[in-house]
Amino acid sequence: MNVLDLFGYLIDLLAVLLLALGLKGLSTVRSARSANGLAALAMGLAVLGLLLQLQPDPMAWLWIAIGTAIGGLLGLLTARRVPMTAMPETVALFNGCGGMASLLVAMAVALYDSDGADLVELISIVISVFVGAITFSGSIAAMGKLQGWLGTPGWTQSSVRHGVNIALAIAALVGAFALPGDPTGSPLWLLLVASSLLGIGVTLPIGGADMPVVISLLNSYSGVAAAAAGFVVGSQLLIVAGAMVGAAGLILTQVMCTGMNRSLVSVLFGGALGGSAPVGGGGGEAGYSRIVSCSAEECAMALENAERVVFVPGYGLAVAQAQHALRELSKLLEANGSEVSYAIHPVAGRMPGHMNVLLAEADVPYEQLLEMDTINPEFPRTDVVIVLGANDVVNPDAKNDAQSPLYGMPVLEVDQARQVFVVKRSLGAGYAGIKNALFELPQTAMVFGDAKAVLQQLCTELRSQGVGKAA
Incomplete structure (x- = not known):
């Protein structure tokens, strides 16, 4: 084994160690970004170590450099241009x-x-x-x-x-x-x-x-x-x-x-x-008989007096690119003395961790992102829940109706809260193709509209009521 082979072997071992540390760091949201960089460094070192061991001819080095440049450029463009809705x-x-x-x-x-x-x-x-x-x-x-x-x-x-x-x-x-x-x-x-x-x-x-x-x-x-x-x-x-x-x-x-x-x-x-x-009946906008809708102004009045508020993000939030407006609203509520948290269902959005990444993009504090098992016991003491574009993951039929296609699926128990506002463009069904029993509960009110527009209206209403001025 010559010096280059030994050096390449040692670099390979170092890359393995760095990769293991990088993957470990991905287990928490707070360290995920730096851990991703560490794993990328490990992969770069691994390529270098392999090339030192193989010692390719000069023409091969040229092709490797060209391939690396093209791949790196495509990756950079993709990372910068792909919206969160297209992340899956x-x-x-x-x-x-x-x-x-x-x-x-x-x-x-x-x-x-x-x-x-x-x-x-x-x-x-x-x-x-x-x-x-x-x-x-x-x-x-x-x-x-x-x-x-x-x-x-x-x-x-x-x-x-x-x-x-x-x-x-x-x-x-x-x-x-x-x-x-x-x-x-x-x-x-x-x-x-x-x-x-x-x-x-x-x-x-x-x-x-x-x-x-x-x-x-x-x-x-x-x-x-x-x-x-x-x-x-x-x-x-x-x-x-x-x-x-x-x-x-x-x-x-x-x-x-x-x-x-x-x-x-x-x-x-x-x-x-x-x-x-559709899997069940009533999958479209028909089939509802007890729907109550309200304006953003009425929703803002309830938020102004709420001590505990929980936001439930869904794919509709990603479609509307409303994460920054949501963060702005949560800051106003926190300045008003409200306790704010975010309920994250394992399959919210269209891929694992979709909502976590979306909210992290808007600098939502990691400790406010609560998983389903943690947040469900807290809903009975929650004053207001705002559901933003989620559907099947908050459907109480999953717990109560043995005939429902969703029956047995763990859901966020938002129906236990004192008041629920559901922000949606329409009464359209989710992926399961069935009506949502949450929409007809007496404590639920629908706020129809684009999630970003509704959240901006809520911010405007709260500011007009003096919320957040002290901050």
Whole structure:
């Protein structure tokens, strides 16, 4: 081992340590930003360490520099231009890119450097191609569905899809078992094509309500593919990082399933909670008979006298880009002596942590973001709850109506509060496609309008009443 090899090896070990520390820091909102930077530094060091060990020729360095510049520029533009409402699609795309990267690494080794490969390396190539192809095609399909580019074909809602997916899985297995004997021949291409089509076939039938679970699962797949690619090229960091991402993705997937009262099997094979047709009756604006609406002025009067206020953010808040107006309102209430907090449901928004990131963008104090298990016991002593664009996650039928499709799903128990204001554009249903019993409760009043506009009106009304002037 020469000096450069030793130096590269030590850098690789340092990168593994920094990555572990970075991932640990992601467990809390307060340290997440610095931890993300630490993990990025670890990845940069890992690339440097690998290049020092491989010592590529000058032309290879040029191609590496060009690829790094293009990828870095695209990442920077994406990070700056993608709105929070499109973050789920962006995460799906990033998962797909991770799967594709692992796939390309395995394909390159199989086609150009498999002559001296041992059995472990060949099995790693199989896993990386299989999981990487599923991750890439499934992630692109998920992104297309979230963007509205892809619909849900009728055949994917019938038993036909199971037969198609089973046939594709068998074809992929045939290619996988045959690949060690012929790494550069037809088994590799059979495995690649069958796995890619399987990723699409599994993802297409899944509806919008279950998409957060799918994104989390695809994230786990990208980690497995990366770990397998690590064995292919002998990178310790890829193995460690892939294993961590794979395990974290599976844990998060289980958390999401629990938050929706769904099993992973039912999400992947049992149809969609938010599929092409409503699940229950009264999914549109019809079916309500006891709706009470009020103006922003009436809502502001209740807020002025409230000692404890809880905001419940939902996807409607993200659509309206109303997080900064919400923060402004909360500051006025705090200046008036109100205790303010935010109730975060595990599946609020369209991806895990969507609401946390949205509110952190508006500098909402981390300690005010309370998870469902923490905030639910506090609702009975809450004076006012403001629901902002959330729907299914606050529907009391999940607790009270055994006939409801939501029954058994853990929800935010806002119906226990003294007064509830629901800010929505209309009475339209959520992803579950059913009416919300919360809207007809005697303590509930609807404030119709765009979330940002309503919150700005509330701020104006409170200031006109002298709230916040002392601050």
